[in-house]
Amino acid sequence: MKKIALWVLTAVVLTGCGSKSKQMGEASNDFAVETVQTTSADLKTSYPATIKGMQDIEIRPKVSGYLVKLLVDEGSTVRKGQPLFLIDSEQYRAAVKAAQAQIRVCRANIATQKLTVENKRMLFKQNIISSYDLKMAENTLASYEAQLASAEAQLQSAQDNLRWCTVTSPADGVVGSIPYRVGSLVSAQSADPLTTVSNISKMYVYFSMTEKQLLALTREAGGVNAAIKKMPAVSLLLSDGSTYSQSGTISTVSGVIDSSTGSVQMRATFDNAQHILRSGGTGSILVPTHSNDAIIVPQSATFDVQDKKFVYVLNNDKTVATREITVLPQNDGQTYVIASGLRSGERIVVDGVNQLKNGQKINPITLAQLRANQKKEQQAMKDGKMPGEK
Numbered sequence: 001m002k003k004i005a006l007w008v009l010t011a012v013v014l015t016g017c018g019s020k021s022k023q024m025g026e027a028s029n030d031f032a033v034e035t036v037q038t039t040s041a042d043l044k045t046s047y048p049a050t051i052k053g054m055q056d057i058e059i060r061p062k063v064s065g066y067l068v069k070l071l072v073d074e075g076s077t078v079r080k081g082q083p084l085f086l087i088d089s090e091q092y093r094a095a096v097k098a099a100q101a102q103i104r105v106c107r108a109n110i111a112t113q114k115l116t117v118e119n120k121r122m123l124f125k126q127n128i129i130s131s132y133d134l135k136m137a138e139n140t141l142a143s144y145e146a147q148l149a150s151a152e153a154q155l156q157s158a159q160d161n162l163r164w165c166t167v168t169s170p171a172d173g174v175v176g177s178i179p180y181r182v183g184s185l186v187s188a189q190s191a192d193p194l195t196t197v198s199n200i201s202k203m204y205v206y207f208s209m210t211e212k213q214l215l216a217l218t219r220e221a222g223g224v225n226a227a228i229k230k231m232p233a234v235s236l237l238l239s240d241g242s243t244y245s246q247s248g249t250i251s252t253v254s255g256v257i258d259s260s261t262g263s264v265q266m267r268a269t270f271d272n273a274q275h276i277l278r279s280g281g282t283g284s285i286l287v288p289t290h291s292n293d294a295i296i297v298p299q300s301a302t303f304d305v306q307d308k309k310f311v312y313v314l315n316n317d318k319t320v321a322t323r324e325i326t327v328l329p330q331n332d333g334q335t336y337v338i339a340s341g342l343r344s345g346e347r348i349v350v351d352g353v354n355q356l357k358n359g360q361k362i363n364p365i366t367l368a369q370l371r372a373n374q375k376k377e378q379q380a381m382k383d384g385k386m387p388g389e390k
Contacts, residue, residue, distance in 0.1 A: 030373065032351040033314050033364035034301075038344045041294040043337055044286040046237070046329050047207040049268075051281040053198035055171055061087060061194060062164040064187035067180055074178050077275070078169045078197060085194055087186065089165035096162055099155035106148035113141040173197040174275065198279040203272045205236060205248060207285040208263035214253070224253050234268050235286040236277075244283075246271050284329075295338040301350040302327075302336060309336075312356050314347040319361045323348075 069086040072078060120137040123129045176196035180186055186194065209217075217227040233247040248270035257264045268285055270277065302309050302325070309327060312320040325341030342348070349356060350367060365373075 028373070029361075029363045030365050030370060031320075031349050031356070031362045032367040032370040033347050033362075034350045034367060035347050036295050036297060036338075036342055036344060038293040038295055040290070040292045041296060041337065043289050043291050043294060043328065044235070045289050047209065047285045047287065049205045049207040049236070049283050049285045051277055051279065051283060052204045052206065053173065053200040053279040054202050054204060055173065055197075055199035056279055057170055057173070057197045057199075058193035059084060059167060059169070059195050059197060060188055060190070061085075061167055061186050062188055063087060063092065063161050065089070065091070065165065065185070067182050067184050067186060070178065070182060072175050072195075074175055074195075076175045078173060078175060080169055080171050082169045083166050084169055084175070084197075085167040087165040087167065089162055092158060092162040092165055095158040096155065099151060099158045102151040103148065103155060106144060106151050109144040110141065110148060113137070113144050117141050167194060169197050171197060171199050172201070173199040174278075176279075196279075200272050200275055200277065200279060203270045203277045203279075205268045205270060205283070205285060206265055207268070208258075208261070208265050211257050211262050211264060214264050228253060232288050234288070236268075236270060237284040237286055239282050243286075244270065244277070248285075250287075293344075295342055295344065296335050297338060297342070297348065298335055298350050299331070299333075301348050301353060303353050311342070312349040312353055313342075314349065314362075314364055317361070318364060319359055320349060320356055322358045 065087040067085060068088050071083045071085060078084065117134075117137045120129060120134045124131065124134045174197070176198060178195045179192045180190075180194060214224075217231075218224050228250055231250045233249060235247055236244040238244055248268040250266055251269045252267045254265040297311065301311050304310075309325050310322045311325055313323045314320055323341055325336075326339040327336040328339055331337070347364070349362070351370060356362070
């Protein structure tokens with residue numbers, strides 16, 4: 001009898017535990033659902049962009065020779081006229097000395113020939129020599145004077161070459177990469193420049209807008225120039241995801257539409273006093289726009305599959321179906337602006353989407369009801385009650 005009573009007691013306990021376990025394991029089929037509606041919103045349209053300095057000047061030598069000294073390093077800030085490189089100048093110094101010596105020879109020849117011409121003129125007046133002899137002396141003097149002019153030009157060229165052995169910066173800016181080192185033979189025909197000096201006090205940011213977008217802007221504003229003036233300040237999203245602290249202005253629109261892409265290039269200008277932006281960088285231009293029919297959904301309503309975003313749309317029979325959507329890249333960390341995939345009036349699940357599967361039937365409730373239910377369950381847990389227990 002004791003054994004039978006013990007068996008019955010054990011069965012009752014196990015049955016009770018199983019009942020509670022079932023209550024604990026049952027998942028609620030309540031899911032918060034909202035109807036998407038269009039609303040007015042201030043949005044930002046993103047365009048891939050490339051960053052360039054106001055001036056990107058290739059520094060090339062005007063004379064040939066071996067580099068004997070680098071006076072700057074990559075990334076150095078330089079001023080206009082500042083020396084950058086020194087090229088071996090020995091041969092050019094010798095050329096200057098040779099030109100100077102040739103000038104002295106020419107001047108000596110001219111001085112001697114002037115005496116000869118004066119003597120010939122005196123003899124001609126005395127009818128001692130013919131006019132032919134006088135003319136020959138005068139022509140010789142003119143030849144010596146022409147040789148002097150040529151020697152002076154050679155001296156100027158030699159002095160220029162000597163001066164060009166010191167390569168200077170043509171503008172204020174920042175030094176780029178330096179492919180050549182001391183001992184390298186360089187010339188004006190070298191494949192690569194000595195370096196590039198970029199004027200980055202202001203930066204040009206280039207991006208492209210589609211022909212359709214440009215036409216819409218120009219029609220609304222009454223022309224391209226009017227559209228540029230009416231365009232708001234733009235932002236620059238850097239490659240690390242941060243937003244550049246200074247806003248920029250759209251300054252120019254290309255007059256030619258690229259036939260291969262159907263786009264037109266535009267340029268925005270940004271101040272860069274702290275030299276944060278560098279020529280050759282990339283980013284995205286954010287152009288603010290206002291929309292009166294934007295659809296905004298919470299990020300909790302979306303889930304990703306292979307870099308694509310989806311939501312669960314509620315059907316009339318209370319089953320859910322997956323729907324692919326596209327969203328604008330800019331977001332506030334809590335919501336997405338729908339670019340395509342949803343229409344106003346459709347209902348979507350906005351919470352707990354990771355617990356759903358395609359075709360599942362749910363009990364739709366409001367988000368407020370869901371939060372109230374969750375609050376009740378949390379209070380019940382604090383009171384030591386199981387979920388669903390009164």
